[in-house]
Amino acid sequence: MRPFLALLRRDLGLAFRHGAETLLGAIFFTLALSLFPLGVGASADILARIGAGVIWVLALFAVLLTLERLYQSDYEDGSLELMVLAPVPLELLVFAKCLAHWLTSGLLLVAMSPLLALLMALPAEAYWVLPAALLLGTPTLTLIGSIGAALLVGSRRGSALTALLVLPLYIPVLIFGVSAVDGYLMGLGGGAQMGILGAMLLFAMALAPPATAAALRVALE
Amino acid sequence: MTLFEARGLACQRAGRLVFEQLEFALEAGDALLLRGPNGSGKSSLLRLLAGLLRPAAGVLRWQGRPFAAQDPEHRARLHFVGHLDAGKANLTVRENLAFLAGLAGLARLRESALERFDLAELADLPVRYLSAGQKRRLALARLEVAPRPLWLLDEPAVGLDATNRRRLERLIAAHLAAGGLCIVATHGDVSLSGALVLDFGEAVA
Numbered sequence: 367m368r369p370f371l372a373l374l375r376r377d378l379g380l381a382f383r384h385g386a387e388t389l390l391g392a393i394f395f396t397l398a399l400s401l402f403p404l405g406v407g408a409s410a411d412i413l414a415r416i417g418a419g420v421i422w423v424l425a426l427f428a429v430l431l432t433l434e435r436l437y438q439s440d441y442e443d444g445s446l447e448l449m450v451l452a453p454v455p456l457e458l459l460v461f462a463k464c465l466a467h468w469l470t471s472g473l474l475l476v477a478m479s480p481l482l483a484l485l486m487a488l489p490a491e492a493y494w495v496l497p498a499a500l501l502l503g504t505p506t507l508t509l510i511g512s513i514g515a516a517l518l519v520g521s522r523r524g525s526a527l528t529a530l531l532v533l534p535l536y537i538p539v540l541i542f543g544v545s546a547v548d549g550y551l552m553g554l555g556g557g558a559q560m561g562i563l564g565a566m567l568l569f570a571m572a573l574a575p576p577a578t579a580a581a582l583r584v585a586l587e
Numbered sequence: 588m589t590l591f592e593a594r595g596l597a598c599q600r601a602g603r604l605v606f607e608q609l610e611f612a613l614e615a616g617d618a619l620l621l622r623g624p625n626g627s628g629k630s631s632l633l634r635l636l637a638g639l640l641r642p643a644a645g646v647l648r649w650q651g652r653p654f655a656a657q658d659p660e661h662r663a664r665l666h667f668v669g670h671l672d673a674g675k676a677n678l679t680v681r682e683n684l685a686f687l688a689g690l691a692g693l694a695r696l697r698e699s700a701l702e703r704f705d706l707a708e709l710a711d712l713p714v715r716y717l718s719a720g721q722k723r724r725l726a727l728a729r730l731e732v733a734p735r736p737l738w739l740l741d742e743p744a745v746g747l748d749a750t751n752r753r754r755l756e757r758l759i760a761a762h763l764a765a766g767g768l769c770i771v772a773t774h775g776d777v778s779l780s781g782a783l784v785l786d787f788g789e790a791v792a
Contacts, residue, residue, distance in 0.1 A: 368689055368693070372690050373689075373690065376686045379678065380677060444669060447669060450639065452690045453691070454690075
């Protein structure tokens with residue numbers, strides 16, 4: 367447990383010191399979203415109709431933007447060798463890195479989402495539905511993205527390829543995330559979709575660390 | 588009594604055989620110097636012994652028992668210092684070493700880790716302000732962070748001044764005297780008395 371906490375503390379400290387880089391995803395999220403009322407017009411009907419979908423798509427891209435820093439710098443400066451050689455399972459350390467990444471990217475989006483729901487003229491119910499859906503969905507995005515980031519660690523042009531590799535795997539999260547929010551907003555309920563989002567999170571938590579660890583070991587060979 | 592031995596090791600990189608039929612046997616307190624021209628396989632052997640590479644053939648034994656270099660219990664008995672210094676540019680020297688202590692499962696960082704390579708004065712400086720030699724000293728300070736019997740050092744003295752080279756030699760000598768093992772790849776800038784030598788000179792055509 368101590369190596370896990372040591373890595374978590376180090377990554378959070380680094381994220382804090384690279385403030386601008388850390389906030390990049392959240393700033394992109396807000397900025398891109400604020401363009402939609404300008405682009406499609408300030409008609410509340412249209413905005414409310416597309417709001418959930420737009421917010422989810424932008425959340426996908428915001429997480430994707432910050433994925434590159436997940437393993438690349440550790441690979442370049444040699445810290446990754448130390449993690450692979452640490453006498454604890456690499457999967458545990460991968461999980462610590464994903465947790466630190468989510469706390470500094472996904473969680474920010476969750477916290478900001480009620481404000482963005484307001485911007486997109488979503489009904490009042492969205493102020494809790496949207497954060498709840500993002501809370502279940504964004505950790506899955508980080509975990510799936512971690513596999514892609516690990517596979518492409520050390521390759522130039524990594525970020526563009528990561529997007530190609532990871533975006534198709536994000537589609538289920540997008541579909542169920544949007545339909546959960548829309549379900550609640552249309553009064554149909556979205557409990558089942560929320561359940562599936564939770565199931566995908568558990569699945570990613572079990573599968574992503576070993577897959578990432580295997581990819582990182584190959585990257586160091 | 589042999590503590591650490593290798594039998595018939597072979598290493599393949601990108602389809603090319605780097606070395607084969609490599610053998611050594613080390614007793615507690617032995618040092619092994621790896622010598623040879625660039626690209627002759629010294630680093631590959633060290634990475635293989637650390638478990639970062641998989642051998643194409645051969646057996647490793649610790650106290651007579653065969654093991655795979657990827658085993659967690661093997662990782663818990665080795666220090667590997669490679670070409671990269673593994674210092675985080677935006678963390679201070681102390682924070683970097685404290686992280687390594689945490690990674691090794693220790694609650695606190697021993698002050699001696701800072702003192703060994705005279706890093707105490709630099710302790711609160713972010714690593715990005717250090718010179719190449721100072722970063723090297725930070726990388727070597729990890730040897731003092733957690734006690735481990737097997738040290739795998741890949742050209743550890745690169746960038747070190749004469750004083751710190753002697754510090755390193757003294758540190759290795761003390762480690763050997765305490766019954767540790769040390770395998771060093773070097774171009775002759777580290778001298779260890781009584782060390783065994785493995786010459787890669789003719790290993791590659």
